[in-house]
Amino acid sequence: MLSPAVDIALVCAVAVLTIAAVGALGFRLSRSQRDLGSDAEQATYATLHTASLASAHLRAGLSPAGARKASRHLRDLLDCDTLVITDASAVLAWDGSVNDTPFRRQRLLSAAALVLESGRTRAFRGAALRALGLGGGELLVSPLAVNGQTVGTVAVFAPTVRAGLVRAANEVAAWLATQVELAELDASRAQLMEAEVRALRAQISPHFIYNSLNAIASYINTDPARARELVVEFADFTRYSFRRHGNFTTIAQELESVDRYLLLERARFGERLKVALQIAPEVLGTVIPFLSLQPLVENSVRHGLETKDGQGRITIAAVDAGADAVITIEDNGVGMDPEYLRSVLAGHADGDHVGLRNVDVRLRQVYGDSHGLVIDTAPGAGTLITMRVPKSQPENRPTNA
Template sequence: MPFSSSLLVTMFEWMSVIATTAFILSQTKVFQRLIKYRTNYGDKLKLILLFALLAIFSTYTGIPVHDALANSRVIGAMTAGLLGGPAVGGAAGLIAGIHRYCLGGFSAFACAISTTAEGILGGLFRLYYRERPIPWPVALAAGVCGETLQMLIILAVARPFQDAWGLIQAIAVPMITVNPAGIAIFIVIVNNAIEQHSRIGAVQAQKALHISTQTLPYLRQGLTPYSAENTAAIIHGLNEYAAVSITDQQTILAHIGAGSDHHIPRTSPLTLATKEVLKTGLIQTAATKREIGCNHPGCTLGSAVIVPLKHGQQVIGALKLYHTAERCISPLDMELASGLAHLFSTQLELAEIDRQSQLAAHAEMRALQAQINPHFLFNTLNTISSLIRTRPETARDIIIKLSTFFRHSMQKSSHTIPLSDELTQVNAYLSIEQARFGDKLAVTYNIDPRTETVLIPPFTIQPLVENAIKHGLQPKESGGAISITSRLEGADAVISIADDGVGMDPAEQELAEQPRHDAAHTGIGLYNVRERLKGIFGKNYGLTIDSTPGAGSTMHIRIPLLAKKEGDLH
């Protein structure tokens, strides 16, 4: 039975329905991930089911011909393989094939086999192109090959042969003409989506780079209220967002635009959506006011995209882009926010590297100053001179301690050394100071042997001891005592330097928490030590100070027990 032109026209009509369905599918999130060729197993399962349903739908829209069906089932099965590979195409084809077999008819088994084979054949073409878009002429050729294969399988499997031959005569030309065209159209739609996605990505990347260039001078200073305010102002000025906000881990650093009357930096609480991003480290969209989670009843912010700012794997803050209308976050917003967060995170990491380099350089400068400090050297030489006749052995011991101190000072502060080595240098320093002050300076050690191999940056303890003597004990006419202890606390080591000197009032303690550029500032050494330890070991480590005016001070150093070689931590 030869084919009729009406059959060809009818198949083209149904193929246009499938092409429309393809366009709708190309707008779904699964297809958007598929466009990037980074589908996970869950997405692949969804694609199998989608294409299997598409193929089953094509079976039901088939046209009865000679106790069989002229249909477009191959479009679903083969396109699944062209986009998802042999596994996706074969699985979608198998599901659609089993469904066709259950419908019965003399060609049911042959159609089940051919549908599965066509899905696998499409997947073989995908293997050749891998992550490249498949050109539509290739998809067209694949469709012709697939439909030709189906005709051969029907002839080989369907019985009686005379009925199979009659069916082929009726459906071969329409199906080999229409279905490959449908497959090609499907691939054109997907390729257009790929191209559109690339254009969107390029535009947003260019915009993100432009913003990043303008914000670089600010973010290289670190994540501070000043840098955050200027960065948020730049983003707000170059985009049509209702508001832009930047936070650290605890508070709002800057908020520009709508809602600034109650989203007040350093005073207002973080929204629920922001807290979730800071907790999980994952980008999040808030489509409604409720999802944003602002407690202010008059807040006009309706939707937001929130992305984490990171230093390595550590979340240090968040960038938020707001619209006043609800459900207004687009893929463009997602792309821009994600790109900006990545660039800002890189800039902040570079800022931290610069800051650590400056701290290390400052530490080396202080070490060099300690080596050539005229007062320290003059006092030590005077002590040696006064003892060289009356107590030559003591003078000789001070010279040895001075040599030990200078030799230790030559080490580079960017490395780490065992605690025992650091204590050797501290002991040399204290021995010299004890020779100067005599009974006015008492020193005790209580070192847990298990902590002696803990790695610590050089010139961590010595500046604290020097600070205790100079600012804690010297103001007392009677002098005082210093004790150095170390102990284990879980997976950490805690080193304490205590004195019974004059102590510090709250204002003096605050100086140790703030960076200052005055070299004569008494807290600069304490700040330097604290920031170096935090920079190397993380925010949970560093220096804390307990001090009571008139009763003395205790400085605690907390570091992790790390079994790493020298220099591995920087």
């Protein structure tokens, strides 16, 4: 049996250890809490995170499917009973405790119509709410204004509509309108790119087509096998160039089209045209805008070599440059005046070099101004065109030719 003194010592030791353990746990918890930031910082993070979750469903604009998924997160932002999103004529999303029925939808659209007409936020309480046949608390409807036009509403059911909820609902409606504007901007950008691709297709030189067909015809009697080969290459080239969908391809696919183009041109130029390729295998899968290399190579052939005496040389290179793939197209042709080139790239000059501007504009639209074409040239000095594109582009998907 232990003495009383030893018992007291053991009890004190256990108490000290317990206090130390609790203190250590409290310290760790308080430190963890500090690592997460203050209450205000945590609230800010939670709000931004919720908005980020909602925005992911609005990338395609204000569609019913996107609105339904986003409404859950937007209701969390407002901490309201029920949130409804409408466009100018229909309910797109209804999320919350207030039952969604055909009658309620019809009456809610009547309230939304008043806001769509005035463009101003309205609160419906008491008699005004009962007149709509919508009971249970109060209703707030905020306009959804996109590019200065009211295209929909954000409606909120709450026990009481207070000033804070009005401000918050208006902010959510403004944020939602911004997401819709961004989606429309992305759609407009895609449409613009498609229009520019169509313009490039239209600019595929009738002169080239005429000369290619003439070259093919010249082999029909003397070398039928060669003529058949050229017909197949011509068909494959036109099939790729005039495909109906997809704004992006890969360096490998684009080089295949360039190879067919040069094969047809060599049938015409013969030994006058020499081509060298220096392609790093690791960049072949890099995504690039559709029809971005062929116009540059055609520019070298038509404007650099066609009027040049003697042999013409074109060197096409693609190398790995860290985060980017760098593609160069160099010819020993007649070159051009740098001032005229600047005028062409600025859109101030019409002429046969518009393919250069088209490719330059599309590169800047997709990757930013720092990724525009870099062109070194001078009369009689040939031309060197450099294109730099990011190797990682998860947002841009190539289309199989």
